[in-house]
Amino acid sequence: MDKIVVDCQGSLSGKVEISGAKNAALPILMGCLLAETPVTLSNVPHLMDVTTTIQLLASMGVEVEFDERLNIELDASVVTSKEAPYELVTTMRASILVLGPLLGRFGEAKVSLPGGCAIGSRPVDIHIKGMQAMGADIQVEEGYILAKMNGRLQGADISMTPVTVTGTENLLMAAVLAEGTTTLRNAAREPEVTDLAEFLNKMGAKISGLGTSTLVIEGVESLKGVEYSVIPDRIEAGTYLAAAAVAKSKVTVTKVNPEHLGIVLEKFEEAGAEITCTEDTITLDMRDRDLKPVSLVTDPYPLFPTDMQAQFLVMNALADGVSTIQETIFENRFMHVSELARMGADISIEGNTATIRGVKSLKGAPVMATDLRASASLIIAGLVAEGQTVVNRVYHIDRGYELIEEKFHKIGAHIYRTN
Ligand code: UD1
Numbered sequence: 263m264d265k266i267v268v269d270c271q272g273s274l275s276g277k278v279e280i281s282g283a284k285n286a287a288l289p290i291l292m293g294c295l296l297a298e299t300p301v302t303l304s305n306v307p308h309l310m311d312v313t314t315t316i317q318l319l320a321s322m323g324v325e326v327e328f329d330e331r332l333n334i335e336l337d338a339s340v341v342t343s344k345e346a347p348y349e350l351v352t353t354m355r356a357s358i359l360v361l362g363p364l365l366g367r368f369g370e371a372k373v374s375l376p377g378g379c380a381i382g383s384r385p386v387d388i389h390i391k392g393m394q395a396m397g398a399d400i401q402v403e404e405g406y407i408l409a410k411m412n413g414r415l416q417g418a419d420i421s422m423t424p425v426t427v428t429g430t431e432n433l434l435m436a437a438v439l440a441e442g443t444t445t446l447r448n449a450a451r452e453p454e455v456t457d458l459a460e461f462l463n464k465m466g467a468k469i470s471g472l473g474t475s476t477l478v479i480e481g482v483e484s485l486k487g488v489e490y491s492v493i494p495d496r497i498e499a500g501t502y503l504a505a506a507a508v509a510k511s512k513v514t515v516t517k518v519n520p521e522h523l524g525i526v527l528e529k530f531e532e533a534g535a536e537i538t539c540t541e542d543t544i545t546l547d548m549r550d551r552d553l554k555p556v557s558l559v560t561d562p563y564p565l566f567p568t569d570m571q572a573q574f575l576v577m578n579a580l581a582d583g584v585s586t587i588q589e590t591i592f593e594n595r596f597m598h599v600s601e602l603a604r605m606g607a608d609i610s611i612e613g614n615t616a617t618i619r620g621v622k623s624l625k626g627a628p629v630m631a632t633d634l635r636a637s638a639s640l641i642i643a644g645l646v647a648e649g650q651t652v653v654n655r656v657y658h659i660d661r662g663y664e665l666i667e668e669k670f671h672k673i674g675a676h677i678y679r680t681n
Contacts, residue, residue: 268644
């Protein structure tokens with residue numbers, strides 16, 4: 263199994279080009295199932311989860327081709343299977359996102375209950391209840407969700423608690439072809455949800471309220487293929503900026519949308535960094551500055567993202583003082599804490615709150631990646647830990663970070679892959 267080796271490196275400098283957002287690309291790829299003519303997507307990142315999604319779509323009969331610029335053309339005019347099998351869903355929880363489009367367009371779907379990152383129970387009850395409210399008959403049998411609808415789904419008024427990103431996306435994709443109007447209340451406002459809604463609207467859907475917590479969808483009869491470019495990955499950008507902060511360096515991320523990182527950038531400033539933005543770049547300068555502790559609570563967008571929690575935890579582990587991080591989205595999302603403790607971090611956990619007492623330095627150690635963002639945080643810690651850090655189980659990283667070693671090399675990090 264691959265490992266990533268990280269050697270302690272004084273400082274980083276330079277630019278990192280940010281890829282398309284994984285969490286926008288996945289629902290948009292699944293959304294292609296709704297179109298009766300071919301869709302062409304650009305800025306799709308090359309990641310394990312994208313490959314898994316393409317395999318899943320291909321297994322349903324969608325024709326997938328790549329052009330010379332690595333744009334992806336997906337032709338879902340003929341869909342032969344309406345099933346997402348266990349083998350694929352178990353490697354990627356987001357596979358559940360085929361449920362809405364399949365049920366909406368074909369009136370049937372069979373989708374294995376998802377697995378995915380081991381960060382809590384992560385149920386899909388809101389997805390299921392929403393589709394039932396639209397009239398679908400849904401049974402769970404032998405680990406599979408079996409969904410059926412005679413005729414078109416019916417528009418409904420659906421309120422979702424707690425706020426769920428993929429739940430909102432799944433119901434959005436179910437509703438676009440429904441008969442009548444669907445209102446999704448307490449909808450997730452993440453930029454990736456808005457990107458999906460813009461993609462669907464370009465295909466002919468009638469969704470209003472984009473970027474707000476109430477989405478109103480007027481059902482249409484059919485959707486057509488379009489060309490669409492996926493938004494930049496705000497979490498990937500934030501991860502490289504966190505690395506720069508920890509390494510007390512100056513790094514610029516390019517091809518980003520700074521507006522998507524609002525509160526994250528504020529927290530970097532609170533940590534002592536100087537942040538400068540242009541329309542599509544962000545520069546973080548932490549040279550000759552001390553890391554200050556930053557307390558935070560994870561919450562749905564536009565508040566602080568759970569997907570940046572692990573990276574800020576490493577910053578706090580090296581800051582001068584005490585901080586707390588409260589994780590309100592996922593239980594069990596502190597698995598990186600015990601690994602960081604092996605590197606010398608001083609962190610205690612009570613319930614969903616971590617208390618972090620900053621230490622002067624960390625020490626390299628063999629550590630284990632436990633989920634996608636936790637893995638990134640261990641690499642960041644390794645960049646400044648004395649000696650060598652070996653991050654095991656890096657398949658988690660490949661699910662979400664494109665060309666991570668190459669990108670870190672470009673800014674001067676000593677990091678390589680071995681097995
Ligand atoms: C998405 C992101 C993930 C991010 C998370 C929160 C993708 C592919 N993944 O995950 O990177 O960390 O949003 O920003 O976009 N819940 C229920 N019932 C449901 C659905 C969710 O109770 O039916 C709960 C979950 O257990 C969790 C909370 O809602 O406590 C939020 O989860 P959700 O937003 O659904 O996360 P994902 O969409 O899986």
